[in-house]
Amino acid sequence: MAPRKQEILEATIAYLLKHGLADLSLRPLAAAAGTSARLLIYHFGSREQLLAEVLDALHSRLRESFAEVSAREEHEPPLRTFWNWATSRRNFRSLRLLYELQILAAQNPDTYGRYLTRNSRDWVELVRAALPPAERTDAMATLFVAVFDGLFLELMSTGDRKRTTAALDEFIRVVRRARSSGTRAKRGDRDVS
Amino acid sequence: MAPRKQEILEATIAYLLKHGLADLSLRPLAAAAGTSARLLIYHFGSREQLLAEVLDALHSRLRESFAEVSAREEHEPPLRTFWNWATSRRNFRSLRLLYELQILAAQNPDTYGRYLTRNSRDWVELVRAALPPAERTDAMATLFVAVFDGLFLELMSTGDRKRTTAALDEFIRVVRRARSSGTRAKRGDRDVS
DNA sequence: CGTTACATGTAACGTTTGTTACATGGCACC
DNA sequence: GGTGCCATGTAACAAACGTTACATGTAACG
DSSP, rough: OOOOHHHHHHHHHHHHHHHOOOTTOOOHHHHHHHHTTTHHHHHSSSHHHHHHHHHHHHHHHHHHHHHHHHHHOOOSSSHHHHHHHSSSTTTTTHHHHHHHHHHHHHHHHHHHGGGSSOOOHHHHHHHHHHHHGOOSSSSHHHHHHHHHHHHHHHHHHHHOOOOOOOOHHHHHHHHHHHHHSSSOTTTTOOOOO | OOOHHHEEEEEEHHHHHHOOOTTTOOOHHHHHTSSSSHHHHHHHHSHHHHHHHHHHHHHHHHHHHHHHHHOOOOOOOOHHHHHHHHHTTTTTTHHHHHHHHHHHHOHHHHGGGGGGGGOOHHHOOOOOOOHHHHGOOOHHHHHHHHHHHHHHHHHHHHHOOHHHHHHHHHHHHHHHHHHHSSOOOOOOOOOOO
């Protein structure tokens, strides 16, 4: 990719992370990026394609970043690791943007549906596979994903990291206690809580 | 309120429930409502005020509807009652619209922040008060709200009511099991699970 | 030096945006 | 029957939208 185009893409990502994508328009974006609407179209072809490239770049960056973190961390429950990663200064705004995209796509799929590569069903499958066998159900996996989504939403709205993190820990604790009172999971099983 | 204005407001609500509010504009709305952009402004003063009145009406309707339902139902855990109510044919689209508003407001408060009467903190407080004393903590209340939000989000995205409802029931079950293995709550306590 | 390719600036295109000016309709009241 | 008031239609406004036409720059290559 041309270096100038790369710069513009970088600036666009920064702009979107700050302003969201609901009311994006070319001229203000261009001004913030130190260029002109003319050049945005020149380099990307259209506004649509610009959006597509930006969101693709975001996705692959997040995938990469998470793979790196999740391979390194071993001393925490994976759900907790994922939370730390998602709420870190580096990734929070990106995740927030993806949640906005998710909601807009749910409201009108015609406009935003095509950008949705983060398929909910895939996440649930991924989490399900990481659960201990006794809990490896759709319901349980869906619940885990929902807890994460809900807490992230709450964090977005209130900015209260302490309380939301405490709630996540509470969830992990509740699941552990339920485990010890119901069907026993084999000791040493890796699981996402 | 003038009856014509009432009709327009009704049609606007229907339109918003169908199309979302991210890309609302007067002329298409007016066409769908069988009137003209001219009259929207005439009756409501401005686009902003129209939106404000519509969202106010939505809020009070939902409050009313929920009060009615929650007073009637006694045989279920309140969280379950709330879920049934929120996902019913009658209320689902309204809730979805409010979630969209919530996210847009979190992304740019300058544009949408003023419409946010559904303060997250208030919900948490409400839920907290309904919890049995042993669990009456911020963390637990936040967790309950998050589970609901997350599951509703998942329902919005996938439409899979069966799976999300099963996940909610799973959550209720997990909390019960944790209760019976940890500090005992007094029998007969009303609580939101 | 001339040519060629890419990058950029200026200005405009046609649409759509929210909003307004102005005229006209119908209906009630004196 | 005239007089106002509320409702509505037509048309326009200025601004912003995504996009394009056209001209100009700059640098590399023969």
